[in-house]
Each structure stands twice: as C-alpha cells, then as structure tokens.
Amino acid sequence: MDLLRFITAGSVDDGKSTLIGRLLYDSKSVFQDQLDAIERAGQVNGEINLALLTDGLKAEREQGITIDIAYKYFSTPKRKFIIADAPGHVQYTRNMVTGASNSDLAIILIDARKGVIEQTYRHSYIVSLLRIPYVVVCINKMDLVDFSETRFEEIKNQYTEFAKDLGLESIEFIPISALRGDNVVDPSTDMGWWKGNTLLGYLEEVEILSDEKKHQPRFPVQYVIRPQTNEHHDYRGYAGQIRSGSFKKGDQITVLPSGLKSKIKSIDTFAGSIDEAHAPMSVTILLEDDIDISRGDMIVPANEEPSVSQELEADICWMDAKSLLPGNKYLLRQTTGSVKSAVKEISFRIETQTHEKKSADQLSLNEIGRIKIKTAKPIAYDPYAHNRGTGSFVLVDEGTNNTVGAGMLI
Amino acid sequence: MTTKSRLSHLQQLEAESIYILREVAAQFERPALLFSGGKDSITLVHLALKAFRPGKFPFPLVHIDTGHNFQEALDFRDELAAKIGEKLIVRYVQDSIDQGKAVEEKGKFPSRNGIQTVTLLDTIAEFKFDACIGGARRDEEKARAKERVFSVRDEFGSWDPKLQRPELWNIYNGKIHVGENVRVFPISNWTELDVWEYIRSENIALPSLYFSHKREIVWRDDLVFPVSKFITLDNTDKVEERTVRFRTVGDMTCTAAVESEANHIDDIIREIQISRTTERGSRLDDKRSEAAMEDRKRGGYF
Numbered sequence: 001m002d003l004l005r006f007i008t009a010g011s012v013d014d015g016k017s018t019l020i021g022r023l024l025y026d027s028k029s030v031f032q033d034q035l036d037a038i039e040r041a042g043q044v045n046g047e048i049n050l051a052l053l054t055d056g057l058k059a060e061r062e063q064g065i066t067i068d069i070a071y072k073y074f075s076t077p078k079r080k081f082i083i084a085d086a087p088g089h090v091q092y093t094r095n096m097v098t099g100a101s102n103s104d105l106a107i108i109l110i111d112a113r114k115g116v117i118e119q120t121y122r123h124s125y126i127v128s129l130l131r132i133p134y135v136v137v138c139i140n141k142m143d144l145v146d147f148s149e150t151r152f153e154e155i156k157n158q159y160t161e162f163a164k165d166l167g168l169e170s171i172e173f174i175p176i177s178a179l180r181g182d183n184v185v186d187p188s189t190d191m192g193w194w195k196g197n198t199l200l201g202y203l204e205e206v207e208i209l210s211d212e213k214k215h216q217p218r219f220p221v222q223y224v225i226r227p228q229t230n231e232h233h234d235y236r237g238y239a240g241q242i243r244s245g246s247f248k249k250g251d252q253i254t255v256l257p258s259g260l261k262s263k264i265k266s267i268d269t270f271a272g273s274i275d276e277a278h279a280p281m282s283v284t285i286l287l288e289d290d291i292d293i294s295r296g297d298m299i300v301p302a303n304e305e306p307s308v309s310q311e312l313e314a315d316i317c318w319m320d321a322k323s324l325l326p327g328n329k330y331l332l333r334q335t336t337g338s339v340k341s342a343v344k345e346i347s348f349r350i351e352t353q354t355h356e357k358k359s360a361d362q363l364s365l366n367e368i369g370r371i372k373i374k375t376a377k378p379i380a381y382d383p384y385a386h387n388r389g390t391g392s393f394v395l396v397d398e399g400t401n402n403t404v405g406a407g408m409l410i
Numbered sequence: 411m412t413t414k415s416r417l418s419h420l421q422q423l424e425a426e427s428i429y430i431l432r433e434v435a436a437q438f439e440r441p442a443l444l445f446s447g448g449k450d451s452i453t454l455v456h457l458a459l460k461a462f463r464p465g466k467f468p469f470p471l472v473h474i475d476t477g478h479n480f481q482e483a484l485d486f487r488d489e490l491a492a493k494i495g496e497k498l499i500v501r502y503v504q505d506s507i508d509q510g511k512a513v514e515e516k517g518k519f520p521s522r523n524g525i526q527t528v529t530l531l532d533t534i535a536e537f538k539f540d541a542c543i544g545g546a547r548r549d550e551e552k553a554r555a556k557e558r559v560f561s562v563r564d565e566f567g568s569w570d571p572k573l574q575r576p577e578l579w580n581i582y583n584g585k586i587h588v589g590e591n592v593r594v595f596p597i598s599n600w601t602e603l604d605v606w607e608y609i610r611s612e613n614i615a616l617p618s619l620y621f622s623h624k625r626e627i628v629w630r631d632d633l634v635f636p637v638s639k640f641i642t643l644d645n646t647d648k649v650e651e652r653t654v655r656f657r658t659v660g661d662m663t664c665t666a667a668v669e670s671e672a673n674h675i676d677d678i679i680r681e682i683q684i685s686r687t688t689e690r691g692s693r694l695d696d697k698r699s700e701a702a703m704e705d706r707k708r709g710g711y712f
C-alpha cells in the first residue's frame with residue numbers, strides 16, 4: 001500500500017474543516033470516543049460538528065477557526081493518506097506554505113455561491129510556487145446552489161481561465177457538499193448529472209509520480225557512521241536519505257562541493273548490504289576511496305552533477321514579523337548543510353492575488369518575493385522546479401534561532 | 411521506474427523516521443531517547459538500530475520511572491537495553507517526591523502522570539540534554555496533531571502552540587538557546603496501526619502485557635483497570651479475573667486494559683482494525699478534561 005500526502009486549502013468559511021471531518025467520518029476513520037467528545041461539545045444546525053475533529057487547540061475551538069497546521073491520518077484499503085490541514089486566513093500564509101512543502105496534491109475548496117475569490121488566487125499561486133503537481137478543485141456547498149450543473153461549469157471555466165498561466169500539471173474539478181457528504185466519499189443522489197469520480201475515489205486512484213522518481217540521483221550526506229570498534233575498525237559510512245533517483249554499487253560518483261571523485265563500494269542497511277537503493281530510502285553509502293566527506297556534502301553520479309555556486313537566486317516566502325531587508329544575514333539551511341548567507345537584493349515582491357511583480361525594498365510577514373543571496377561557501381543545488389529536495393532551503397535568524405524564510409532556488 | 415520499486419507506506423515512514431533520528435544525532439550535542447518499555451519507544455529503539463548500526467547510539471536511553479509502572483515493562487526495558495548494549499539512565503519520580511519537589515495527588519485514583527514532568531525536567535537539567543526523542547504520534551490526540559517533529563520548549567519546558575517554528579520540506583531547525591530543549595518525535599506521522607504493522611513486519615519483541623492474559627481487574631467508568639497496590643479499593647469495588655490485554659502501556663493507575671483473547675500479533679492487528687475506540691480512549695489521564703493533553707504539554711509534559 002502506498003502513501004499520499006495532500007494539503008487542503010480554502011478560505012475561512014469554505015468548509016475545509018468540515019470536508020476533512022467528512023472524509024474521516026465517511027471513510028470510517030473516526031472512533032467512537034472521538035465522536036462522543038465532539039457530540040459533547042455541541043451541535044450545529046442539528047448535525048454533529050465535524051469541523052471539531054480537526055481543530056485541536058483550545059484557542060481554535062474558542063474562536064472556531066484553524067490557527068495552526070494540523071496533520072490528520074486516514075486510510076482505505078487502497079491507500080494511506082496524510083492530510084496537512086492548513087489555515088485559510090491571509091495572516092497564516094506561512095502555515096499554508098509549510099503544509100504545501102510536503103504535499104504531492106492539493107485540494108482547493110471553492111464556495112459554489114461565491115465562485116473564485118481572492119483567496120482562491122492566493123492559494124493556487126502558492127500551490128504552483130511550491131510545485132505541487134496535482135490539484136483537485138472541490139466546488140463546495142453545491143446544496144446551496146440547487147446542485148446546479150450550470151453553476152459548476154461556470155466556476156470551472158472561471159478557474160481554468162485564471163489558472164492557465166500557473167503551470168499546474170493536472171487540475172480536476174469535483175462538485176461536492178462537505179456538510180451533507182455529496183461526492184466526498186459517496187456519490188451524490190442529487191447531482192445525477194455528475195459522471196465523474198467522488199473526491200475519495202480520485203484520491204485513491206490518482207497516480208502520483210513524486211520528484212523522487214523523476215529526477216537525477218542526489219544523496220546529501222547527513223551523518224558519518226564510524227564505529228571505531230575492533231570489528232569495524234575501518235568502517236566509514238555516509239548515512240543519509242536518498243533525495244531523488246537511485247544509486248548502485250559500483251557507480252562512479254562525485255562529492256560536492258569539493259568535486260572529489262570515487263566509486264560506491266557498498267550500500268548498507270541494518271538488514272545487510274544491497275546492490276541498489278532509490279529515493280526516499282535512508283541508507284549508508286561506503287566509498288572505495290578514503291576521502292574527506294562530512295555532513296552537508298552531496299554525493300551525485302559523476303556524469304549528472306548539479307549546479308555549485310555561492311550566488312543564488314530564489315523565490316522566498318517570508319515568515320517572520322521582522323522584515324527581510326537587503327544586507328541582512330541569515331543561516332541558510334539546504335538539504336543537510338548549513339551556511340551563513342547575506343541577502344544581496346530584493347528583485348521584486350509578488351502580489352499573490354494577481355501574480356503581479358512589484359518593486360519592493362523589503363519583504364514583510366507572509367509576503368512572497370524573489371531575492372538574490374550570497375553564501376559564505378558554495379552549495380550544490382538543483383533548481384526547485386527540477387527537484388524539490390535539493391532546490392529548497394530555509395533561512396534561520398541567528399538572533400532568535402527562528403525559521404524565518406522558505407526559499408525555492410531558481 | 412516501475413511501481414515495483416516504490417516504497418510501501420511503512421518503508422516510507424521508516425525512511426523518514428531514520429532520517430529524523432540522524433538529524434538529531436547531527437544537530438545536537440547531548441540528545442537522549444526517552445524509553446519506557448512501551449510499544450512506541452520500543453519501535454523508536456528499533457529505528458535507532460537501523461539509523462546508527464554498526465555504530466553505537468549517539469544518545470543514552472532515559473526512563474522516567476513513576477514507580478507505578480508495570481513490572482513486565484520494566485523487566486523488558488532492562489533486558490532490551492542490555493541486549494543491544496546501550497546505556498540506560500533511570501530517574502525516579504519517588505526521588506522528586508522525597509525531595510519535596512513534587513507532591514503526590516490525593517484521592518482514590520491518584521496519578522503520577524502530572525508530577526512525572528518535574529522529574530523529567532530535573533533529569534534534562536542534570537544531564538543538560540538539549541534534545542529528547544519521544545515516541546509520541548500525531549494520531550494519538552488532537553493537541554499532538556498540532557505539534558512539530560522538532561518541538562522547541564522554553565527553559566521551563568513549556569510548549570507554546572502559537573509560537574511554533576514553521577517546519578518545511580524535511581529541513582528541521584534544531585537551533586536553540588542555552589536552557590531550551592527540543593522534543594523530537596520521529597514517528598509523528600505513524601498511526602497506531604502503522605506501529606503494529608511495523609512491529610509485525612520487523613518481528614519486534616514486546617512485553618507480554620500487550621498480549622492476552624488473565625489478570626485481576628476492577629471496573630472504573632466502564633473501563634477495565636488492573637488491580638495493583640497503587641490503587642485504593644473499597645467495598646463498592648468488585649475484583650474479578652478477566653482475560654485482558656493492554657493496547658497502550660502507561661502507569662498502572664491510568665492505563666485501562668481491554669478484554670481480549672488476542673495473543674498473536676495478527677489477532678491484535680485485526681482487533682485494532684475493527685476497534686471503534688482510539689488507543690487513548692483507555693487512558694484516564696486524557697479524560698480529565700477536553701484539553702488535558704494540551705494543558706499538560708504546555709506545562710512541560712511530553
């Protein structure tokens with residue numbers, strides 16, 4: 001059985017929490033004691049409040065909104081699912097970016113009465129920026145527009161038109177009512193005109209080809225295993241998780257950024273050595289030659305090397321109350337490495353509703369823009385568009401130690 | 411690539427957990443793995459073997475012993491630590507009580523769950539642990555579902571759910587100030603069923619408590635409680651012998667058993683698959699209030 005990670009996005013009252021509650025409830029993933037607990041907490045219009053299944057914090061239940069991202073789990077006989085339940089408010093854009101960073105698919109909710117609104121643009125933009133390959137647009141609250149096929153088509157055309165230049169690989173549309181459960185897990189009895197899949201049916205069947213499979217082999221060295229015992233006197237293993245592609249025993253490799261070359265002597269796991277390993281396996285690689293390699297270095301095939309540079313350009317989502325300004329210094333963390341860096345220039349800020357590029361002298365909380373940045377030492381990377389694993393980074397403020405920016409290399 | 415080479419969900423979760431354990435080893439000076447002898451921390455130890463062998467663990471195993479533990483779990487804890495040849499540190503809640511730092515709860519069902527935090531924070535200070543690895547899962551409880559894999563705690567051990575660091579891709583930020591501490595949860599994304607299926611597929615040994623056995627019990631709030639010297643019985647309590655097993659193992663005072671004939675792991679998995687209650691439905695500590703777990707975590711609890 002395989003695993004699908006997805007994010008749900010939508011504006012505050014689009015019914016996101018209700019949809020997740022419905023998915024969990026109708027797929028029989030809610031337990032009796034959880035139901036008892038939300039029933040104790042009260043009903044909404046005579047129905048149990050499924051949204052309470054997702055809002056876990058006291059402040060969220062008090063205010064009836066989602067503040068922070070939560071992860072939910074459910075499975076069907078066909079697949080296991082991890083849902084990143086991200087808040088819809090503008091001021092929590094950073095939380096949506098957080099959830100999107102690990103997702104293979106995004107569900108975008110649209111209120112059938114309102115159609116495509118500002119938040120739809122913003123969320124779709126983030127989904128495309130984060131390179132989530134699959135998007136399902138759920139047109140919700142169909143019960144409030146008399147299950148109108150015309151209305152569904154209208155919104156579908158509206159979204160298709162605006163999404164043209166977003167570069168999303170795959171967009172599906174499904175008319176639903178999360179509150180009543182139409183087309184979520186079970187087909188709707190009131191939308192006979194709908195011949196397509198239910199949401200769960202789609203989630204179960206969509207073929208996800210993650211980056212890990214499509215891209216060139218990349219192995220960031222995470223930790224060096226050197227037991228220095230009698231039995232393993234000369235053992236020197238480079239432990240890490242393969243980010244993309246596969247490695248075989250005997251492969252000619254290059255270590256970056258040093259450029260030193262060697263050959264894979266063996267690929268070790270706890271269960272023994274294996275001839276070939278692929279993403280996203282966590283393994284230990286041993287090399288023929290005794291060369292100096294440490295955490296943060298990247299092992300790649302000798303003929304498929306990524307870029308190595310100190311001058312970088314990136315799209316960045318700013319996540320801190322203190323603005324990003326040219327000249328500011330941050331610790332840049334990319335794959336397993338960590339290096340000091342300085343912001344050279346803010347090229348532009350992006351208006352997330354309209355995708356317009358605006359000139360900017362700073363980026364404030366929840367803003368997205370493009371920057372040029374210089375690192376103290378060269379780093380090996382791929383453009384984010386080619387490889388989410390080696391093209392992503394975060395910025396850490398060395399004063400507060402907070403993660404303040406999420407970057408995607410160009 | 412063919413679909414054949416795609417990892418199963420358990421293999422994906424395993425690879426992610428090993429990655430997180432290695433991040434802890436690389437990013438911290440003095441980490442510890444909190445090990446109670448329960449199924450989740452046993453799974454963590456197994457994952458650590460996969461992450462670091464043939465090397466030694468870059469951290470000790472640490473148990474905060476409340477004094478109300480099941481003997482079977484303690485014996486298992488000691489045997490496993492000895493078998494794999496890793497260091498085990500045990501600190502006792504009783505010592506905190508004796509030193510006047512913690513005050514025992516009164517009442518018929520006193521629990522040491524709350525005061526366990528005192529001993530934990532003292533142990534962190536004693537060894538200057540900068541990271542504590544724990545076996546908590548996000549599916550256990552709704553406040554847990556909100557928690558990061560690297561969860562920063564302030565110098566008082568407190569968790570502030572509104573001030574969590576964004577956690578992007580698989581880049582974990584373990585940078586902290588002196589006195590702060592990071593709780594790390596490598597199996598955050600596993601569910602109860604994942605843990606059991608992994609235990610089965612890896613053939614991991616567990617304490618006998620998890621399998622069906624005969625035991626003296628009393629009923630409390632429709633839950634089956636093991637009779638032990640830690641609870642006070644009065645004449646309204648009827649002690650019965652039942653065939654039970656434990657789905658989760660905490661203190662004897664707050665862990666309820668389930669009536670079950672399942673004595674093989676396949677039967678246990680089948681039982682969990684059709685169960686209508688969560689694992690923590692048998693934990694009295696979570697039933698104290700709607701936000702019991704969130705409140706305890708804000709106070710420094712795991």
